[in-house]
Amino acid sequence: MFISGIFSVDIFNFIALRQVTRMRIKLFESVMRQDIGWHDLATKQNFAQSMTDDIEKIRDGISEKVGHFVYLIVGFIITVGISFGYGWKLTLAVSCYIPLVIVVNYYVAKIQGTLTAREQESYAGAGNLVEEILGAIRTVVSFGGEKQEVERYENFLVPARKASQWKGAFSGLSDAVLKSMLFLSCGGAFWYGANLIIDDRSVPAEYQEYTPAILMIAFFGIIVGADNIARTAPFLESFATARGCAANLFKVIDLQSKIDPLSTDGKLLNYGLRGDVEFQDVFFRYPSRPEIIVHRGLNIKIRAGQTVALVGSSGCGKSTCIQLLQRFYDPVFGSVMLDDLDIRKYNIQWLRSNIAVVGQEPVLFMGTIAQNISYGKPNATQKEIEAAATQAGAHEFISHLPESYRTMIGEHGSQLSGGQKQRIAIARALIQNPKILLLDEATSALDYNSEKLVQQALDLASKGRTTIVVSHRLSAIRGADKIVFIHDGKVLEEGSHDDLMALEGAYYNMVRAGDINMPDDVEKDENIDEAKRKSLALYEKSFETSPLNFEKNQKNSVQFDEPLVRSLKESNKQQEAIAADKPKFFSTFARIVHLARPEWCYLILGVISSIAVGCLYPAFSIIFGEFYGALAELDEEVALSRTAVLSWACLGIAALTALVCFLQTYLFNYAGVWLTTRMRALTFKSIVSQEIGFFDQEQNSVGALSARLSGEAAGVQGAIGYPLSGMIQALANFVSGVSVAMYYNWKLSLLCLANCPIIVGSVIVEAKMMSNALIREKQVLEEACRIATESVNNVRTIAGLRREADVIKQYTEEIQRVEILIRQKLRWRGVLNSTMQASAFFAYAVALCYGGVLVSWGEVPFQDIIKVSETLLYGSMMLAQSLAFTPAFTAALVAAHRLFQILDRKPRILSPMGTIKNTLAKQLNLFEGVRYRDIKFRYPTRPDAKILNGLDLEVLQGQTVALVGHSGCGKSTCVQLLQRYYDPDEGTIHIDQDDIQQDLTLDGVRRKLGIVSQEPSLFERTIAENIAYGDNRRSVPMAEVIAAAKSANAHSFIISLPNGYDTRMGARGTQLSGGQKQRVAIARALVRNPKILLLDEATSALDLQSERLVQQALDSACSGRTCIVIAHRLSTVQNADVICVVQGGRVVEQGTHLQLISQGGIYAKLHKTQKNH
Secondary structure (H helix, E strand, O other): HHHHHHHHHHHHHHHHHHHHHHHHHHHHHHHHHHHHHHHHOOOOOOHHHHHHHHHHHHHHHHHHOOOOOHHHHHHHHHHHHHHHHOOHHHHHHHHHHHHHHHHHHHHOOOOOOOOHHHHHHHHHHHHHHHHHHHHHHHHHHOOOOOOOOOHHHHHHHHHHHHHHHHHHHHHHHHHHHHHHHHHHHHHHHHHHHHHHHHHOOOOOHHHHHOOHHHHHHHHHHHHHHHHHHOOOHHHHHHHHHHHHHHHHHHHHOOOOOOOOOOOOEEOOOOOOOOEEEEEEEEEEEOOOOOOOOEEEEEEEEEEOOOEEEEEEEOOOHHHHHHHHOOOOOOOOEEEEOOOOOEEHEEEEHHHHHHHEEEEEOOOOOEEEEHHHHHHHOOOHHHHHHHEEEEEEOHHHHHHHHOHHHHOOHHHHHHHOHHHHHHHHHHHHHOOOOOOOOOOOOOOOOOOOOHHHHHHHHHHHHHOOOEEEEEEHHHHHHHHOOOOEEEEOOEEEEEEOOOOOOOOOOHHHHHHHHHHOOOOOOOOOOOOHHHHHHHHHHHHHHHHHHHHHHHOOOHHHOOOOOOOOHHHHHHHHHHHHHOOOOOHHHHHHHHHHHOHHHHHHHHHHHHHHHHHHHHHHHHHHHHHHHHHHHHOOOOOOHHHHHHHHHHHHHHHHHHHHHHHHHHHHHOOOOOEEEHHHHHHHHHHHHHHOOOOHHHHHHHOOOHHHHHHHHHHHHHHHHOOOOOHHHHHHHHHHHHHHHHHHHHHHOHHHHHHHHHHHHHHHHHHHHHHHHHHHHHHHHHHHHHHHHHHHHHHHHHHHHHOOOOHHHHHHHHHHHHHHHHHHHHHHHHOOOHHHHHHHHHHHHHHHEEEEEEEHHHHHOOOOHHHHHHHHHHHHHHHHHHHHHHHHHHHHHHHHHHHHHHHHHHHHHOOOOOOOOOOOOOOHHHHOOOOOOEEEEEEOOOOOOOOOOOOEEEEEEEOOOOOOEEEOOOOOOOOOHHHHHOOOOOOOOOEEEEEEEEEEOOOOOHHHHHEEEEEEEEOOOOOOOHHHHHHHOOOOOOOOOOHHHHHOOOOOOOOHHHHHHOOOOHHHHHHHHOOHHHHHHHHHHHHHOOOOOOEEEEEOOOOOOOHHHHHHHHHHHHHHHHOOOOEEEEEEOOOHOOOOOOEEEEEEEEEEEEEOHHHHHHOOHHHHHHHHHHHOO
């Protein structure tokens, strides 16, 4: 048994581990192979949930439990077979319960499979919400949506909780039937067996069919068989859960992609592409919005080497053309031709290798800057990377970073400004050296001079290759060989800029509508201080000669501080130490029990039930021993009478077993489900309550946090769920069994207990080994989930860069690391488990041998030997079987410990303690507006780079103040500090007379602010819900939603949609164009009616016509309220009351547009460049 047990456990664990490793890889590979349309529709799928919780349940269901189950079933078959051989009448009569057990198990397994699918669907929805919210945490925080999102998350968990509780009820039913049948069959066997023996006494000995010895053999086989069937209950539940989880995963794994990016089929042109592109009568609708026809017979012809600009109102289908050319989708009708061949005929990887894209919202990946650029060309050298960065205008700012090209950029490039991210994305496209270049608002995030220089680089890159440009900026499309005006899914006009202007049609009207009246340059006053002119000379020289004018002076804003670098490294070491901190089991378990105090009454009743179940086995052993004594009675009436009493006792135990087994399983499951739900909700609440700097850390990526929330919270249930109940039952059984055994014969009892140190030692050793390995395993698994989540969420960029194979390889390497760690964790599992099982049978053998000696000496009756040996056998076996619960229980404590680390973390940015000050100055309203005083700031993840260095700024109440300067100079940082995403290292920020750190609560600060960001984050909800999200303190009336949409020039396009304001926007608003999303974001800010309006490139994504209308709306919205505007295009800020030029972390110039022009400084030079351009 020892040898076979080792092989059984190790082999099944090894097979299960290889299976789930293969399953994880196949699942991710299948997801990455699917077409973009499938991803648009797969809103109910959550791959962090699938790859953690679901896969672990599958592994649990196909690992060593299969071996144990086979052992029990084979044991049942053999023992019942032996019983049939020795006494078929008794065995057949007693086995009548087997059909009932089979029927009950079948229906319970079927129902549990359905409930598991419902549970997983609910958890998947909750996981999607987590990814959506954490991916847009700045938006959630800005609009005070934390409480609402926690409530939404809790609502998502309700169906899963109810399904889990029903699963517990059906598991309890199955457990009750299986275990009660054991005692019920024994009661019947006692009575019927005794009658068979007494009936045979009248028969001659040679014809007697049943003797006490034969009856014991048959009877013992029935007991062991029934007990084996009873012990299959937890395994059957695990199998049903694994089956339910696997069914959903296999649907995805087996799915055939309509557009498989890894397919080797399709044509490859050895001589290369010419670059002729033609859209032939294209009709198209998105799979997720089949009611909206985007293209209605679109016809466009582009010759090789041409630069063609696509223009039109937001949502007319310009970006859709780019997606069709990349074959993210196939047209419903018509075709997209490339070199006179339908692109569906080409190999997808080869097709996309000839196309480079720069999108409107640049997507970067966690890693270094060099890695992100090299994704355009995986085998690129460092020189090629730097050349591409230089061409994109990014080399200068990269060189000034402490780690240069090795700088980690954080998740989604969170450590970089919008302009910096855009330039890296452009470098990534240029390094490909493609035949076809697709530019979808490629320079929208750049300051004007950088845009001009990068646009020149793009114009140069366009030479000799086909280029399709989508832009709302006239400067980006004026020089195109052909401009195509798209309206209502069709080409309305096409021609050069001059041709279309001469035509005075739709294009002409759009350009005229987009013209902004810019005042003539004010002549420089001859009396301007000569010193000021000299102070600007050096800067102007660099402005004229540097490929990145502002970047030459960025050295002033980046300073190195070695002590702070060392401090950061020490901080990182501390974080690693915390992550690797071993859980203290007792204190962790105590916290879990305390957290479950609302369910204490259920737990107490469950503990009592578990103890009762544990005590029933020793009670049955006493009855069993008495039955042996009854068979020795020579008086038939006495024998039958004693047997009848024992049978009725078995029936009573069976009834009690049915009750307490149901209560044990159901109550512990009920408490465990509530604990899991509560832990999920509390952890999510704690996560969204953290400061923004928490999310900047690499270990706190969206994927890692989602994996921790789904995997760890699910595992916590084992701390007070079935594993705990099993351990309590085993302990109660052992204690009561030892007590009974000691009562009947202490000598034999002490001998049988000799194996207990082995069993207890095995449990302790495994628990220690498990805890050490689990922490490392979870960390590696979180990294794998980060890769998977980042890839799935940015699947369009992955597809455009042909990185599917690359990310699959990365993910596979991490999963293989997980496999190695799990294998190390399980390497002694078979030995420990088999040692305990074998030691129980060894003790039983010793007990029978020594018991026989004691009987022969006349020291103890034979039935007492049976009572002691059977009692201790069950006790030892139950204690040994408790080892089966050790992994789940240990994993639960480790999972709880890791979640408690999040729960115990105090946000670094909190509301002030105590009452809000009410000073005389505030009462007199001596100052109203926003004031920055001597602000010094560095980002927590980049403490060696000063972003703001003594910044002073005043924005009076009702003023509109514009911040201008190069990308990365700290403009957006000012806005983030005002929202208290971060707190300054030195200095103070006031709103009116209130210090935002000392006098106002976090909610109080943010309630005064309304933000429209450069990259709008919208949610998977209706348009109306997204707009109403601007004010989460109340239920926003529909009339206000519509009014805000009208103010943002969004109402007309919204009502043109089939579902109007009830149109769902898709994940991250993917069902709308960039301009449409931006207008919805503006409406969301306006519905808040904030005291202070923050506009961070609020109109950068709009077409010229919409921009003018929205700018008028914003100008109107700014009236009467304080407004801080960040913009690269000076034309959008020239009407501001004050314009501040930010450089080197300080305000170096400020004044009105006319004043700054007259000064002839930095702003004047920049304005002149833009106007001439």
